[in-house]
Amino acid sequence: MKFEAVTIKDIAKALGLSTSTVSRALRDSYEISPETKKRVLEYSEKINYRPNPIALSLKEKRSRSIGIIVCEIANSFFSQIINGIESIAYDKGYNVIIAQSHESYEREVLNLQYLASRSIDGLLISVSSETQEMDHLRSLHEKGFPIVFFDRVVDELQTHKVIVDNFKGAYDASLHLVKNGFRNIAALAGSEYLSITKERLGGYVKALEDMGRHYDSTMVQHCLHGGMLYEEVETAIDHLLQLPNPPDAIIASADKLTTNCMRYFKKKNIRVPEDIALIGFSNLDLTDLLSPALSVVRQPAFEMGQISTELLIQQIEAKRPRDFERRILPPQLFIRESSEKI
Template sequence: MFEPVTIKDIAKALGLSTSTVSRALRDTHEISVATKKMVLDYAKEIGYQPNPIALSLKERRSKSIGVVVSEVANSYFSQAINGIESIAYDRGYHVIISQTHESYDREVVNVQHLASRSVDGLLVSLSSQTNDISHLKQLHDKGLPMVFFDRVAEEINTHKVIANNEKGAYEATAHLIRSGYKRIAHLTSSSQLSISIERLSGYEAALNDHGLTVNANYIKHCPHGGMIYEETESKIKELLALDEKPDAIFVAGDRLSTGCLSVFKNLNISVPGDMAIAGFSNSDVLDLFNPSLTSVRQPAFEIGKLATQMLIQLIEAKYPVEEFEKKVLDTELFVRHA
């Protein structure tokens, strides 16, 4: 069943050699127009489709790029993926998506799998549990083109595309301060993630610039980045148990923001009455949330596009690229129920 027609079948049927058929199909100049037409017509008639597997073997490239994200069920990533695809398909590249579900082990497995499937390059956003990046460094050292986006590994010298996390965090925190809140906590993902570091930095800068002090007790990390409800809940309860209970929280992640709202709803704590919240999120239904969430939105689609353009540039570079750049795109602050 399912016998695809090959170049050999055409050659045999037409009494030609495979080389001639191949050349005719690729429209080489050294084939007569008559032969060319004959081959093309017959190929179309029997529905010839070139076998990309054979091509990949010969050319040693698969015309596909691997994407490593934590979850596709995350507005930020699904929008970034749309950006990635918009460029990739135009340039003739196939996109293979893999999810880490914020697990380091799954990240390692997925990366190995993609590499062994001969992807021509990798677009990576690290899992929240990833500390050791040797699985990526090893491939990068071997020459596999790689571009990081969102959660980047500073130790690997390659292109990076990120949002201006520090500025976004600054603006969100400053907004809370301007709204009159003084005890602003910070709920974030794993401490080693680049986005966590940058957002924490923006949060601290905003506090400092407005004459508020940074309270270490107000900063809580959720290593699973909001994937586990109980984790988020327990961190929030820790905040609520403090003597000087915070009156607002700046949340540093999409899943974390919605998780946060869920927790407060379940604890019957009124937002923003008892506790104000502002957070990073790319969800497009935030307006429907009760209460709606003041959010920092990242240009996810654009980030995906840019990262892909840079990756393809690396892949198709004639000579090894030595100069790498980090692109930083501005976020947008959406103030809701001001």
């Protein structure tokens, strides 16, 4: 099933010109006479000529495409990010190649090799939950390959980074719970390896301390896969509820963590917020429609995607390396029923 395209050669042949003349005419070079230009332009319009981007890529040694690696597309936060990425990339004439790590380090490495072999011009990545070793990224980065981290960043690599103020998000949410009179606030956290987990836990601990509470490490449960598997969330909450002094509120620090928490409570007939309060990081569009309406920390995902892409394309197209930026976006706190003290 071939699909023969019209080339510059066809135009040249039809008009009795050389390919160079046609090429120059199309690029409006001063070396070409107005009449010739007109002839070429009209004819290529007529036969609907489109330059072959592959040939251009080969010549210019750039593909005008950027790679994205995220854990999961079917996740509100990341699909909103991709939305933002796509909006900028499209405007600037780049296309976007998406790969999913499914929170697996192995797949992340594979994806990276795949994307690198597809000669992308740059990479946008939010690392997987499992990722501890950074060699796959470091080796690329050392060659001067443009990489921008978003959300889940890797501190040891000097590149652009776009994140949300996770510390503040968790701090505000925790403070809200404390001020509302909850005494035992547990944290349902993601993978320990992730930057966001550390930052969010940091905010949680600081809020407790600022309010004169002591931080109890047994009140923190980690889920390696960020709540992607219901079972890991179930195990974590089971553990929390079996403590001698079980929590009366939970702060969940990821989308799937939050929703699977809700699912757990529904399954076990635990009332929210009467039996236990809940607030979580989430970018779902309908947390207000849940039962009860969910208090959330929301991240400006779309903007995050946009900014990351702008930084990446800026770096790709820069002649000489600039300083790397670390953009920190504000989280938004939405207080609803699930964290109300009855």
